[in-house]
Amino acid sequence: MKLKNDLFLRACKRKPVDRTPVWIMRQAGRYLPEYRAVREKADFMTMVKTPELAAEITIQPVDIIGVDAAILFSDILVIPDAMGMNLEMHEGKGPVFPNPIRTKNDVDKLKVIDPYKELKYVLDAVELTKKELDNKVPLIGFAGSPWTLMTYMVEGKGSKNFSFVKQLIYNEPELAHQLLDKLADAVADYLSAKIEAGVNAVQIFDTWGGILAQNEFEEFSLQYITKVIDNIKRKNEPVIVFAKGVHYKLNRLAKSGADVLGLDWTMDLGKVRKKTGDKVALQGNLDPCVLYADEDKIKEEIIKVLDSYGEGSGHIFNLGHGILPDIDPEKVKALVKYVKEATAERNSK
């Protein structure tokens, strides 16, 4: 079945588009009253693990906000959870692993997962969502990068200084590489299965890439992102890499096999576009806090992002990070509407 709106996929491949596609990181989330209504009846992990609920939440922003792509409601930590780490979600404290990875024994004990078994609930959610979406817009699937997953698995909970994972890479680099390798296989298998189940694109979140020095990023993160991308079984489904805070090695990232780089709001789209020489499409990068402003200011800041990218295809409008839970949904609707109108007008000139 052909997609009714394939703007997002076209822009990922830098093909001509009538207007710039737009979606929002964490668009299926707490800022929506419709999301909170579901959340009142089920806890977070139940929502993630129940295909009917995951599908319902995934589709909400397509209908309510009018985005050009859906992204499957899930969590990057379902992989370590499936490997046997028992993910706990603590209200207001974020994810916790009661037994963080600290030794070779901990790494060896991690299960090699078969996504068709341990993560079947995700694949079922993909299939159900695709059916309910009825080809209205493409569906994105996502995963954490091996480095970002390892960071959570080793720290065990939120961290300010990332002392444990840094100790691991400095003092036991071989063990770190062993774990990263294991995770790269799991992530590639998982994303391949999601694609087989029907997602039209995948995004790899390297949330913690930016805590590494430049050479360490290459050794401990980029290398494994590249391995994941190499091993994903896909036909033409684009891969997006969002490495928050990674302001360096962008040229190397652009050669990782990714079709799209997601950029946070501290980056300059135009400069990155020049640097990466149109090898990749770019996604981003409005500061999520701009949505606290009034609509005139929001429009002004949208225009700055559009101007910064400049003319031509290859831009996917998004925030530079996930939408915050206390944002007014009316402003998000206004943002999406305005990006559509402003870019359609620009493209018709």
Next chain:
Amino acid sequence: MKLKNDLFLRACKRKPVDRTPVWIMRQAGRYLPEYRAVREKADFMTMVKTPELAAEITIQPVDIIGVDAAILFSDILVIPDAMGMNLEMHEGKGPVFPNPIRTKNDVDKLKVIDPYKELKYVLDAVELTKKELDNKVPLIGFAGSPWTLMTYMVEGKGSKNFSFVKQLIYNEPELAHQLLDKLADAVADYLSAKIEAGVNAVQIFDTWGGILAQNEFEEFSLQYITKVIDNIKRKNEPVIVFAKGVHYKLNRLAKSGADVLGLDWTMDLGKVRKKTGDKVALQGNLDPCVLYADEDKIKEEIIKVLDSYGEGSGHIFNLGHGILPDIDPEKVKALVKYVKEATAERNSK
């Protein structure tokens, strides 16, 4: 009186040096048992406000670790505290202002401070420290940038998304500018008084500059850092600006009037040196977590930092952020010793 060791000051001005000077951000801190011994008898703010204790703690790392500069033990938030905000230090939670700034009335109520009155305890600490240091090494004084101070004052406590301060700049930019202007005056007066009291250099910490998009950084932070530097009364005392996470506008920062830019560990010293065209000296930038590694690895990483800067004067060795409280002081001693030896050997070639 002439300083016995002026390597740090010479490097700040990019004059020739026999070896690279080295000091450590937060060197007068919790990782030292001698610091913790004082801390057991007095709480943090008492230590800050008692010149005898502040002087004692300031000098500890000079004697114990062998650094080439002392930095006055204090806190960037003494300024808002003196303006009437009643700084509270909560163990494990960090600084709290019970009545954060949210309205024009809050801003208007802030006292215009005279550092010779409200912050006399700092100036007394400077004089006492200078006396006790006996010109062994230079003494650095520091302050927060107006933007960073405003961030703490508006958020009121630790923040993940900085929603309140972002709301202020988007929705009430005039009020934000009014507050920043007031803070720029206070910071300049404060640093001028510290220089008059005897500090040999000053460092401005822009801890939260990096949460801003590039143009916002220029409007809300850099502009006021420049104003502070313009208004500091100084003879030849160098100004260091450390803007954590600010990977952009480095050329503009280099033209702010600063003599030295401090860089975090995600920056490449060599590339920044090329970009800023030897307009400024550079300070940094070893990842503080490298001190979790063994001594061989630490040496290896030190060499990478030195190689990255390259030959010639204008480098001050430091960490890329404050030292962490659980670091073994023996490793810090080893670091300082090794930087001294390695760079003396390189310079003699």
